[in-house]
Amino acid sequence: MMWYKTKVTEKLGITYPIIQAGMAGGVTTPELVAVVSSHGGLGNLGAGYMQPKAMLESIQHIKKLTDKPFGVNLFVPETPDVSLEEIKQANERLAPFREELNVSIVPEVKRPTSSLFYEQVDIIIEERVPVCSFTFGLPDKETVQRLKENEIIVIGTATTVEEALANEALGMDMVVMQGSEAGGHRGTFIGTYQEAMIGTTALVPQAVDQLSIPVIGAGGIMDGRGVLSTLVLGAEAVQMGTAFVTCKESGAKSQHKAAILNRTADDTTVSPVFSGKPARGIRNEFMKEMEKCASDVPAYPLQNTLTKEIRSEAAKQNRPDMMSLWSGQNPGGTEQLSANELITHITEQVNHILKGKW
């Protein structure tokens, strides 16, 4: 039963078509990335928010831990023009949360630039990272060319077939189709996110039918059933985020892990209130309170900067009601596994399903 041999595993040089999503914000420790890669998947460092030095150290750390291929995920930069008045209003709305947590620091907001992104790309090339993936849009053509000339495999993210075709046209080697079930930030970059909330079951086959490059399915996949079902839909691999958040090697806060393990899917929602960009997470008090002004929060990454202290202080004070508890629509589980145990569970479950009536 060679279900796990696909175009993606061949191209990436990995054993199982299981990609650990490059979640930013400290979830993807070098240990997590390395364990996933060492056990036949593709680990990914979520470097979206990382400064060059920290990113370089993480990459070098991963290399010490594994000699298998791994990837780095980058955020395509956005440099929105936000007025001081908007920032002021946003700070007013956040004041009650700061007060509740005794946070006195109101972050200084600078106009975002693209320079971090290009420094990150340079490091990826210098360090010969095998795979570079992108979310939040399309990088410029020169960047894609540079990476490819350096034999780095490039992976894009899309939430609609239109976005996937744009990734293909840009030269991406493969594309992650992010179904509406997915946790964390939406990768939508054409139109509004509401127009691009397509479930994995509907999204993957459409993309497979209209693209030439391999499709990686994502969104709501938590176990062997989800992996095999997505391969049946025509995907050549899956990307899983939430399932890896709760792993022992993950750097997610303990409250975040507990929230995923104990919750049901009815509790998640997509909202831009934490970062300015729509993201799916467990609907806690912060999300509920801020919902009424959701359309007024400053664009990403500005709101993300404004809520930074609130989120980190909430974690320190054990207040999950004010943390960003990113999760897909299929949270649950009963225990923290090591990432290698998770991969073993998944592959055993797939084999078990296939040994059944099929």
Add this chain to the structure above:
Amino acid sequence: MMWYKTKVTEKLGITYPIIQAGMAGGVTTPELVAVVSSHGGLGNLGAGYMQPKAMLESIQHIKKLTDKPFGVNLFVPETPDVSLEEIKQANERLAPFREELNVSIVPEVKRPTSSLFYEQVDIIIEERVPVCSFTFGLPDKETVQRLKENEIIVIGTATTVEEALANEALGMDMVVMQGSEAGGHRGTFIGTYQEAMIGTTALVPQAVDQLSIPVIGAGGIMDGRGVLSTLVLGAEAVQMGTAFVTCKESGAKSQHKAAILNRTADDTTVSPVFSGKPARGIRNEFMKEMEKCASDVPAYPLQNTLTKEIRSEAAKQNRPDMMSLWSGQNPGGTEQLSANELITHITEQVNHILKGKW
């Protein structure tokens, strides 16, 4: 390869775990229902809007066409209290569409009652229809008991695990889990529909893990890939709507069939503007124009009554921009098939997938 033998096929006495959704509004002609059942699936008459006489005639017609099991789908009645002022405002908003179509009839709106529902249930029992399914909520316990005493299999609809557990507690023999990809009306009956937009990939495994009764997966399933993937997720059958709308035997308007065959998924949205109840369809001018007052339309079934002439006149005048073009998130296809061809295609595709690497 006995992939098609499941608890649901055994209980229903059908060959394939493929259920044709009981779509209302004339789509499910006796021919469609009978062809699906004759070819090993479960055909369903969508009787939600049908008057007793028409429903009885359809059931008797189906029986002449097939001796295989089939079902009837009913709408659990809703009797909202809507003020005359609300109706007046709704009519004002609809006036431009009536004008455009030269529709002079402004329908008289009566307070909805539950009496039709109980007449429908009586007919189902008298006619010994093998299967009765429900959507839009839970029927009363007595109705479920009466049907079961008459050896009629009862199937509920749910959009969350909470709703599914309520169906199970009521005595339903099985439950359709309607993923967010699904076309047509949402079956949500606990909380708001926005809180219950869970993709099939996430919804089905959760339900399977928490229910004792068999789960039927629905939402975005259009071909053999979708069918097999949903069975892999743990469903014991699938329910398909959109794929059957375009079949030759379907009574859907030609513009509706064409809209599904020619569109891509990015074009669908969930909106209550046609009927007062959220439903997924192709986002046409009527939906776009009415979007701004979506939260003000009178509750189902009142808005449905108010838009009736607009919809039927739009079809007559070939104005798909004002018709309700229900569709799931995976529309497409290139040709109208007979329902038996569709079932054959699906089963052949499943066999083909299973003969591949698995």
